[in-house]
Amino acid sequence: MKRDPDTVEPSTVEKRQCLPKGVAHLKPQYIIKDPFSGNRDNSNNNVMVAGDGDEDEEDASSERFDNLNDSSNGAKKSRRGNKKQRGQNKNRDNRQMKETNKNKYVICPKLLHGEDLSNCPFGDSCRFNHDIKLYLDNKSPEIDCAQIFDKVFLTFTKDSPNGEIKLGCPVFNSLGFCPMGFKCRFLSHHLNKEDLALVKNETFSLGDVMKYIPIYEVNREFNHITYDQKQDLIKRRFPFSKSDHILEIIDAVQQENRDTMNINEKNKRDTTEKSPQMIQREAELQELRDKQKELYLKYRDTKYFASEKRKLDYKGKKILSPLTTVGNLPFRRLMKKFGCDVTYSEMALGVPLIQGTNSEWALPKCHISEKGGFGVQIACSKVWQASKAAEVLSKYCHDTENGSFTLSEINLNAGCPIDLLYRQGSGSALLDNPARLIRCLNGMNYASGDIPITVKIRTGTKDDNPMADLLVKRLVHETDVSGIILHGRSRQQRYTKLADWEYIRKVAVQLREEETKYNEETQGSLDKHERNNGTRIQFVGNGDVNNWEDWYEYTEKIPEMDSIMVARGALIKPWIWEEIDSRQYLDKSSSERMEVLSDYARYAMEHWGTDEYGISQCRRYFCEFMSFFHRYIPMGICERYPVKLNERPPYWQGRDELETKLGSFNVQDWIKLSEYFLGPVEPDFNFTPKHKSNSYSSPAITTTMAE
Template sequence: MTTLRPGTAPIKAEFLLSNTVIAVPDDDAAEGGTSHASGNRDNAVEREDSRSGPQRRKPTREEKKSRKGQNKGRRFQKVRDELELCWKIASGKDCEFGADCRNTHDIEAYLAAKTRDIYFPSFDNLTEEPPFVTLPSEDAVMVDQSSPSMDPSTTCPVHAVRGECRMGLKCRFLGAHARKTDAGDWEVTVDEEKKARSAVLEAELNFIGGETLKKLRTKKYPCPISDAYLKELQVEGDASKVKETNAPAEVTVSSEPQPTTDVPDEPTVSASHPSASVANEPEAQVDTPDVQMRPAEKKRLHWKGKTYLAPLTTVGNLPFRRLCVDYGADITCGEMALANSFLQGSKEEWSLVRRHPSEKIFGVQVAGSKPSLLVPTAEILAKELGGNLDFVDINCGCPIDLVFKTGSGSALLDSAGKLGKIVVGMNKALGDIPVTLKLRTGVKDGRNNAHKLMPRLGHEWNAAALTLHGRTRQQRYTRLADWDYIKTCVDAVREREAEEDLHPIPIFGGGDVFSSEDYWEKVDSSGVDGIMIGRGALIKPWVFTEVKERREWDISARERLELVRKFADYGLNHFGSDTPGVNTTRRYLCEALSFQYRYIPLGLLETLPGRINDRAPSFRGRNELETLLGSPNSQDWVKISEMFLGPAPEGWSFTPKHKSNAYGQEESQG
């Protein structure tokens, strides 16, 4: 066995290129991002203090210095066609603007200028030897071309699944579903049978309409349950705690600077609010909320033995969740969303609630600092999503400074009274939809308090399930999660349940799980009902298959490339198959690869299983594809994306969230 430093992955000597350890990505910097699935919002919360009015200030020199090297300013601009075709014309409809339309109506000119179609390979086209994807011959590509930009040999991933492509003539796989009629017009074909079937199996759920967003932006969305509950708190003498007028404003993450005066920091009862005049009306005329649901009537969560994919900012988007579901994830949760942005009607924030039909148990995670933000958010979620939402999770674990300093995320661990009011109020507002919480062990090292908080959350305030990440806010990923303390917390909850003859609630643990052996050993030793997997799933999404089948999977390089193809397929179906959609998919595929390259194939290791915090020395794989998939160079991730999404636009490069010196070219996106 090769002698390596402690903490170094034990790679067999025949695969070692050198004993030099590859630089470790900064997972704390990655967790610090608050980017979302849509728009150019990456780390906006980190770029500038988002407080408004007199509270707004420029970062100090020390703050600027502390942000260097942590990749705070990534930009991902949309890449568009050189000549823009009107959407209505691209879809075969009439444009109401006619000659005044800002985009072209000249289809022939658009197709002449359009970048050549992308060839989307089938699984049969994938190999383990260069070039890894088998392309059709030039003769096959050029047969019966009506336009030089079109490739009839390709497949449109959207049309293949849905029977139609919503991008119409703007699709980058247009040759698969467009033809010229005898009259000389362009026609996009539709498969009616597939279209009908996909309406049930593929259509994404939880779309929020423009009217709802408008009501939210103008503070005209009625929230009678929340209003009544917040008034109760005021009557109880907690008005100062509810309003917290001197606290920093809630963090807002957006692609553009937000107006500082249009939207207040929290919903207030005013003359413009639909429920504002309630106090002035005769009692018989007041439209009171429905009778509140009793705790015993809430849906119970039967999660014991199920696998749970953690909510993950940026990388936990819908295509990635679909991928994990394919590999065995039972429970999925959307990316962390900000309650304040929900209430402001942010289109980007509301996109985070989208659900694919394959997600059998799906929840939304929200972060906020007080009842006046989180309770109305819960009421709106219940009204708008209804039966398409299985639970709402409160984030009590986010460690990043600008979330913590507003009293959100892990700051709630030190505010038990306020957290209790939040949970009780959200339970009232959500009806039969359960409330769950994701926690850390505490805020500071040596001052754990989750063992005191969790019994109260579950059985005083009626949380339906709890997840505990075995680290404090202060603790870094380089230190292992404390599973002994997780057991202490589980025992504390179960002891109270036994004393008071209460129904047990699901408790999940989290931290450092990277294999089937890890998973089941920690379940048995800690007493948790299951484990929420985050980083382990990012590095190897097939970890859920390993857990369910109780085995370690020495996955082949070709099987890993099939996984990449699946992600590209799901990304195009979610983000779109036009030029912007292709490059948004490319961006998120590279995000996924920035974690997946860290997987060390089991066949290369001296001892099993692999460990998540082991540092990898420079190594080669068992074939050229395995070597490429293990490359830490971001240019290689772009190269892999080009196998499925065509050549990257000129000047396009990729910088990962957890930037380290090991990565290749690290330029901002263009």
Template sequence: MSSSNEKRALSPDPAVAAPVGEVAVSVVEAPVAKKAKIEDDGKTGEEVQTETQEVKIDARDARDHGIARVKAEFRVPKSDYTVTDTVPSRDNDDESELNGREDTSRRQKRERGQNKNRKFGKAHDVIRLCEAIKDGGVCSHGDQCKYEHDLSKYIASKPEDLSGTCPVYEAIGYCPAGVKCRWMYSHWSKESNKSLVDEAKKAAAGREMNRIDRSEQLLLQRKKFPTPKSDLILPYLESVKEDNIARNGGNGGVPMTNEERADNAATYIEAPIKPGEKKRLNYSHAKILSPLTTVGNLPFRRLCREFGANVTYSEMALALPLLQGTKPEWALPRTHTDEIGGFGVQIAAPKPWQAIKATEALVEYCEVSAGGLSEINLNCGCPIDLVYRSGAGSALLDAQTKMLRMLKGMNAVSGEVPITVKLRMGTRDKTPIAKKLVQRLVREGDVAAITLHGRSRQQRYTRLADWQYISETAQIARDTFHEVEDKNKDGPERAPVWFIGNGDCYSWKDWWDAVDNYNVDSVMIARGALIKPWIFEEIDAKQYLDKTATERLEMIKRFAHLGLEHWGSDEYGINNCRRFLCEFLSFSCRYVPVGILETLPPRLQDRPEKWKGRNELETLLGSGDYRDWIKISEMVLGPCHENFEFQPKHKSNAYEQG
């Protein structure tokens, strides 16, 4: 099959017409799994009728073994496989190429496990220029400044400019990196020694939001940030907690009388904005990108928005570092005007006071009125040991009363910003608890949306997500909401509680099947979007889009340009952008073009046999070798800085490619 710059839209139904300008390709879908009758010779005797043809199912069906079938002409014979003995170091790349790629005689077992102390080389200029003068400004420190102020000397020390025009200048009409930019001469005036500004483009460009300034950061660091709302709700929640413990015979305490409980409740002045009066969310058929660690950065989220995502979330932020004013943590809630109307910040906390005060800080310092914060999501599903052992994330599934106190307090201090929650089925495989928990959450009325990942904490990301359980829980949530509504007909109107499913959504068919058949309002997409960000386009088109290698390279280039706009176009910013681009490529390399697959739909857990693409670029984009990811980065960001290093998260790929 020859490659083309056009999209090839693959539909499972030949009768479905492709949009104008796209070529519809008929592909036979995998038949519905049935129990095959095994003959004496070990072959299948039962035939399964599909809509288009009869397909004989092999008892050793590769799909059952987690293998994605690739068309014969794209399979690489096992005799051509090469094996990398270990993950080579970039320090001795030539030797790595010789010993790793070309030596096919050795078949040693590849290293496994995580590179826990990954290092990423930092790029620095030979001469450190004062930041104040990089775009033609004046340094206020005078002779006391320890950085260089001679522009001509600094420019002479820089490496040669990269070819082309500065992507940041092209996007927003000016370049904040000024003379430090690696495309400096495309926007630098030699006459005035200043960076040029395109005022019209600058005025029309979007901007980043939710930036915390230095004075606000210092208030947090010095523990002087005022939290008046939290100071009201926390003592009340603590007294209710102690009363509940006493009523259950704990701590030897004496329970309050009914009169004392009424007096205690009277001491807490309810928030002026009640849950039903907060901003309304609408997640009916919304295309939602999940909070994603490391790769769910602002440039990647903007890329997914361009492909059609409606709702995006920050990477998970820890509540305590937020309250301590740490710069890296406050970079996570940063958003862009592209995300206005559907951007949530996800936080994790082991203690109610941390979650509640962090919520108050976010509402205070984020641009809520401008649309920079649509919701705050409490993570109650993260399975990572570090988070779980601290009592945050999925540990809250076993501390439901504490979780409910957190959500009630967050709701009380969040103003008009609604609170949502993300759950797993439970912490252990055989004891799911989400159904009863969801009932409690809906009855309490403190959450505007519930997301359920169809796995336990113990499962992590192994085995398929349990969508039947998600469906049953979604129905319970709906029934409980109607039950509460019926009991409180004369009370204030309650906002609907949206129910969102999560897990193993890799294609438009997965998404629509869940929405149509499993009681959910929408599906939150995680790894499916990391592997192919255009999944949101496919959901709208209800077709598989067979992106050409050229189109995918353009997508990578677009991510790089968004990254330069975010991290900067100087050497330091390019280094950061390259690192996160490689992190993105570590997922996108898992994409197997649908045009070379034998059966559709593709499954998230399936792994292909060793395959080659329809051209060299497609083969390169499917490489699981991190050195190839670096080569791809050089195609869109220029040559690497001599100090650049990248170590993949895992010592070997998550799956064998040969």
């Protein structure tokens, strides 16, 4: 439903002026008293704190970093104490229990898809169950689709002569088979009960053409690392040939610079008597220095890190920011459905990628709908980490069947404010060491082959010392990066203030001026080399954009900028991309927002699976998504629209009961909403949100689908 946002009654102006700063302006008939006022001391305050619930894009709700952050030293205790008062949950553990810990009759993995008993090499000594009927009798009850929200899991079978609509396993309907086999919670929809055989329907027709193709070709995922590839990384058999070569050159250049600075020290003669071991060590060191000198002389007048790259063009593209935890594959699929052009993986750590860690290699996976506009973001603190991570990503992330690429870029995160990463020297710590950042980018540029390299930065690490304008000058002249993304805040600032778009404009202008200077210097010069095959550096701004008016205001105000990256705005309002295309606000009804959640739940099950563990994972990430999605304030109840990201509403009720529940910040309501799509909550399900005022444990609540 479309609405005109400029509808403000004159009688409300005086009332709005009395509201405290940071409070959204709602129509009086939708404002209610604090429903929890009887359970806490501050009962007179019925307005949520303006900054409550704001997390960075890079660290939103991630226990990967939260658990490690608690290892900080005693000097940080006072700061942790302040955060505790704000109600943040450190040491969150939202891992779900696997079936092997609950069911003693777990089916053997070798028989999961109905294989013959001879498929198990352990035979009768196998510790798993080989009796399929016994397993089915003891597994968790199936999810009854008939009791779930009307429009969930309804798929139109295009090849059906009568156009029938059927309920069933969402993964089976999507892929033509279910990888969960007998473990699926929707098993009856792809099981022949007479002989306990699994059903497959792996082809479908394309329109009027009687051509049948595998269903998974239309709905597949890429960048899966195989067992052999993982073993090559774990056992250090992967040949990092490009990385080793570029690291030798970078070390040689660094050593030459050190030798030049220490030339006076070298001229001083050492008259002390040396042992044979010391003499041998000095000879070996001199041999290494000679090799480095040879490399330096060979590459000093060349752009040794340059390589031919695919063209990167983000002019006017709608770009989703990398989002830890909440920016998972199902959410990115949802963004693509609403019209997003470019998506990024969650931030992956370089060292675990190089070591073949499963949890880290789950992050670069992408859906076929993202192909052609998908980037992987990595965080590294050393040049060797960045180079090797870029090389292994370029080797393993591609379509193995037709050989096409799946990555449009590899992005280096030089803006993550998380304390742990900062202390390790990665993330925004690279801004304090521009020389190291440049070496990392040059190493990545050479090792990644034809995949472009981009970097995401902040204005700086300190509020009073912005340095991005100085950094872009060095990036133009000393690197070959294809794109720069600037978040208009410092590390110290976090979300206490609005993003500085005037500074973003200044940096964009500085970038174009430096590009012009560099291009003029390269013309007719044998010592200078054209950067990036003559294409200009893509520049993207980021910060506080949550509506189409802001989008067009900044893109028109800053013509030097190619596009804008959206983060929290897309989490709170996933249809922001539709609003940008239509240049108007869309007031989604409660039923339309439920369809958004329905799509997310279906995409989640296709990604994490429909077995018991997979459903628990889907429910966990559903709640993570709801931690932002519930913050959407319907336009129809607002006196002033759009609502800014740093504004919080008074306690309000929606235009119907479902809209009220969708806007609830109570995690128990999120659990109830998940039951519409994922069935009744599991008895052992646990979810700890970012904030301590909002938590869930199964024994504390008993809900049924009838509710």
